[in-house]
Amino acid sequence: MRLSKKAEYGLRALIYAARFPEGTTFQIKDLAEKNGIPKKFLELILLELKNAGILRSRRGVGGGYLLGRRPETIRSTEILRAIEGPVTQPVGRREKGEPGEEEVSPAVSRLVKETSEAIESVLDRWTLADLAREEQESAERKRRHVMYFI
Amino acid sequence: MRLSKKAEYGLRALIYAARFPEGTTFQIKDLAEKNGIPKKFLELILLELKNAGILRSRRGVGGGYLLGRRPETIRSTEILRAIEGPVTQPVGRREKGEPGEEEVSPAVSRLVKETSEAIESVLDRWTLADLAREEQESAERKRRHVMYFI
DNA sequence: ATTATTCCCTATCAATAAAATAGATATAGT
DNA sequence: ACTATATCTATTTTATTGATAGGGAATAAT
Numbered sequence: 001m002r003l004s005k006k007a008e009y010g011l012r013a014l015i016y017a018a019r020f021p022e023g024t025t026f027q028i029k030d031l032a033e034k035n036g037i038p039k040k041f042l043e044l045i046l047l048e049l050k051n052a053g054i055l056r057s058r059r060g061v062g063g064g065y066l067l068g069r070r071p072e073t074i075r076s077t078e079i080l081r082a083i084e085g086p087v088t089q090p091v092g093r094r095e096k097g098e099p100g101e102e103e104v105s106p107a108v109s110r111l112v113k114e115t116s117e118a119i120e121s122v123l124d125r126w127t128l129a130d131l132a133r134e135e136q137e138s139a140e141r142k143r144r145h146v147m148y149f150i
Numbered sequence: 151m152r153l154s155k156k157a158e159y160g161l162r163a164l165i166y167a168a169r170f171p172e173g174t175t176f177q178i179k180d181l182a183e184k185n186g187i188p189k190k191f192l193e194l195i196l197l198e199l200k201n202a203g204i205l206r207s208r209r210g211v212g213g214g215y216l217l218g219r220r221p222e223t224i225r226s227t228e229i230l231r232a233i234e235g236p237v238t239q240p241v242g243r244r245e246k247g248e249p250g251e252e253e254v255s256p257a258v259s260r261l262v263k264e265t266s267e268a269i270e271s272v273l274d275r276w277t278l279a280d281l282a283r284e285e286q287e288s289a290e291r292k293r294r295h296v297m298y299f300i
Numbered sequence: 301a302t303t304a305t306t307c308c309c310t311a312t313c314a315a316t317a318a319a320a321t322a323g324a325t326a327t328a329g330t
Numbered sequence: 331a332c333t334a335t336a337t338c339t340a341t342t343t344t345a346t347t348g349a350t351a352g353g354g355a356a357t358a359a360t
Binding site for chain 2: 108
């Protein structure tokens with residue numbers, strides 16, 4: 001199990017977004033450059049986040065993106081779902097043809113189900129506000145640590 | 151997050167293996183046919199499980215595969231690792247070039263770390279013996295349920 | 301009105317990984 | 331010798347991920 005680049009970029013973008021005072025926008029271009037994320041790729045991601053209601057946007061001069069809601073109300077499950085679709089998937093389910101569905105091992109299904117629940121439980125209790133705080137605190141710890149050595 | 155076909159086949163194969171009395175072998179061919187798994191693909195999987203010490207094998211007439219250890223001692227983490235490599239992966243880590251390693255968001259790293267721990271914790275407490283028991287009990291429940299309708 | 305700036309949309313490409321297949325070799329029992 | 335089994339290496343096929351391309355459409359400033 002690993003986080004896709006797309007999801008990673010999306011999370012980082014939102015953490016970045018959370019730093020701006022409510023109501024003020026930021027631009028894709030800056031976000032992409034400052035964080036080393038391919039701009040065109042990032043556009044797609046932000047668009048999806050916007051369509052999911054997590055971001056809002058304004059076009060034209062002085063426009064840009066901003067959070068659509070308070071960061072306390074945005075859980076990482078929701079973010080990841082907006083970017084990648086279902087965060088977890090029951091085993092056997094594979095697209096289209098539902099009927100019958102390849103009756104698979106109940107034991108394996110159960111194992112996957114329990115794992116999925118564990119994942120969602122973690123993701124559900126981390127909000128964007130938590131992530132942004134963690135990011136900031138970690139940056140501060142780093143800064144203090146560096147000061148010992150100068 | 152979803153289970154790869156390879157991992158699913160591997161788990162099902164081991165659950166199948168666990169049904170045989172200690173010391174007796176089963177053949178790839180039967181396993182593949184009875185469970186609807188592509189035989190050649192299954193060969194690769196069983197070989198990896200063997201190389202990981204989870205299965206043993208005997209070649210030639212009357213040969214086949216058998217469990218390499220008691221199923222109580224085989225955790226699903228170990229199974230999945232044998233089949234797919236690391237079950238979880240820290241974010242940012244992407245193969246080769248270790249030095250520097252693209253310093254990524256500490257908040258995202260932490261989120262991924264907590265999720266990974268949750269996953270491994272579930273996988274760690276399910277042994278092959280548990281899976282085999284679950285499979286059997288589920289089959290029994292199903293049988294009883296069907297009997298109501300005949 | 302014109303222009304510059306920004307997001308918006310659709311399509312396509314490239315790289316990688318997953319899934320499956322193929323074919324030849326080694327080993328053991330009869 | 332013959333057959334049934336696993337073993338090994340390579341190749342093909344298909345799907346997914348990651349990234350790029352090129353305008354289009356809305357908005358604000360002039």
